[in-house]
Each structure stands twice: as C-alpha cells, then as structure tokens.
Amino acid sequence: MVFTFLAFSLTLSGGAVQAGLLQPLLQMMRPKLERQLADQCQQLAKRTLKGAELDLEPFISMGKQPCQAIAKPVSECLIRETSRSGRELGVISELLSGRIGDDAEVVIKRCLASLLGLQATDLQDVPLSALFQRLRP
Helix, strand or coil: CHHHHHHHHHCCCHHHHHCCCCHHHHHHHHHHHHHHHHHHHHHHHHHHHHCCCCCCHHHHHHHHHHHHHHHHHHHHHHHHHHHHHCCHHHHHHHHHHCCCCHHHHHHHHHHHHHHCCCCCCCCCCCCHHHHHHHHCC
C-alpha cells in the first residue's frame, strides 16, 4: 500500500506534493519516529551518566520520561518542516531506505532552527555533522 501511494505521488505535480499531500503518511510514521527519538535520547543520557561513575539504576528510569516528553515536539517539528519545505517525497524515500540524505538534512536543519528560535534558513550553510558535534554534551 505504501509503495502504491508513493508511486501515485510520483505522478503528481511538484506543487501538489508541496501542498502537503504526503503529510498523512508522515503522520502514520510519527509514533515510530517518536520511539526512535526517545531511544536515542536515553542512550545519550546513559553515555553521559556513565562518565560520571554514578549508580545508573535510579537515573535510567528518570531519563525515560523527559526523553519521551522531548520526542513528541521534535517529531511534530520534523513532520511540520518536512511539509513546509516541500521535501516530503524525498524524506519518505530516505526514511524507507534507512538513510539521512539531502532532503532529510534540510528538514533537520529547519527543525533545529525552529526549536532554537532562528529563521528556517539560518543553519542551511552549516554542515549537519558540525551541528551534531556542537549539540553533544
């Protein structure tokens, strides 16, 4: 069904795709995206706490709730910016292939800018690897 939908959307004009026709498909993928974001957040928290040489057990359960709370607005931002950028088809195909390509990179930068209170294009010339490096603890 997904591939039929994707094939159909390929026949659409660029303007129709940019109008957000693929947003329902992205919304269906949101729960999985939120789980992946929360898992990544928890792994990052565990790595950070290990460096502090503390008893991790009490902190592991505490880390789940904040990570889940962060995952929802981030996933909403990623979907919103995917639609706004008109790169829905590219992002979906990159997600299906399990990679971050040019389309997903643009969306990630737009979302980071939005969450940081910047203009959507403020981060477009900064390499994604540099952004991730700066955001690491």
